[in-house]
Amino acid sequence: MLDPSKTAFGDNATDITLPQGDHCLIRQLRSEDEALLRDMFEHCNANDVYLRCFAAMKSFPENMAARLAHMNPEEEIALVALPATGDPAIILGVAHVILESETALTAEFDVMVRSDQKGHGIGYALMTALLNEARLRGFSAVTGYILQENRAMLQMTDELGFKVRHMVGGVAEVWIDFTEDRDAA
Numbered sequence: 775m776l777d778p779s780k781t782a783f784g785d786n787a788t789d790i791t792l793p794q795g796d797h798c799l800i801r802q803l804r805s806e807d808e809a810l811l812r813d814m815f816e817h818c819n820a821n822d823v824y825l826r827c828f829a830a831m832k833s834f835p836e837n838m839a840a841r842l843a844h845m846n847p848e849e850e851i852a853l854v855a856l857p858a859t860g861d862p863a864i865i866l867g868v869a870h871v872i873l874e875s876e877t878a879l880t881a882e883f884d885v886m887v888r889s890d891q892k893g894h895g896i897g898y899a900l901m902t903a904l905l906n907e908a909r910l911r912g913f914s915a916v917t918g919y920i921l922q923e924n925r926a927m928l929q930m931t932d933e934l935g936f937k938v939r940h941m942v943g944g945v946a947e948v949w950i951d952f953t954e955d956r957d958a959a
């Protein structure tokens with residue numbers, strides 16, 4: 775079980791400067807974000823849904839928005855990125871981890887950025903914040919599954935310090951171990 779009170783965010787949003795000088799806000803997902811999340815997923819194209827789910831999913835926006843908005847805060851963390859200026863009622867991207875092994879305290883991540891907002895550093899900023907939050911809440915490691923053709927995500931996880939553990943059937947399992955940092959400290 776995670777302690778949801780151990781968070782860098784609380785109820786607040788953090789202002790992040792993106793590589794080209796734009797800003798976004800990152801905060802914890804709230805259950806009342808469900809409609810905004812659905813709208814975000816409706817702005818994700820079929821190829822991005824395929825890269826996220828490894829399959830075409832007709833009801834992806836409704837199902838995923840409901841799933842994330844009703845997550846279990848003792849086993850999951852979800853962060854959303856929002857515009858720092860302009861329309862605040864837009865979610866630009868969401869990153870999420872879920873407890874995978876209660877004994878090993880490992881978690882599995884997923885991340886998605888609105889298709890028309892990709893390439894501005896939002897995915898990288900969300901993943902950086904998510905890994906910090908996962909470390910703070912006490913996870914020992916985070917893993918993820920990425921299609922081999924998903925070069926952008928494989929490059930990003932490499933830059934974030936993940937290692938490729940397995941490559942099976944066109945899917946890479948990437949892995950980052952926080953205990954290595956703790957042991958080295």
Ligand SMILES: CC(C)(COP(=O)(O)OP(=O)(O)OC[C@H]1O[C@@H](n2cnc3c(N)ncnc32)[C@H](O)[C@@H]1OP(=O)(O)O)[C@@H](O)C(=O)NCCC(=O)NCCS
Nearest residue numbers: 822825826884885886887892893894895896897898927930
């Ligand atoms: C994969 C995905 C999340 C990436 O999101 P994104 O916002 O487009 O990615 P970013 O703009 O943050 O990263 C793009 C690039 O900037 C780099 N980058 C961004 N911010 C950076 C920073 N602050 N420092 C260093 N590098 C940075 C990334 O490594 C990457 O490199 P590139 O410019 O050579 O391509 C997005 O494409 C997506 O939603 N895809 C569909 C779903 C999916 O594939 N999910 C992953 C499986 S769960």
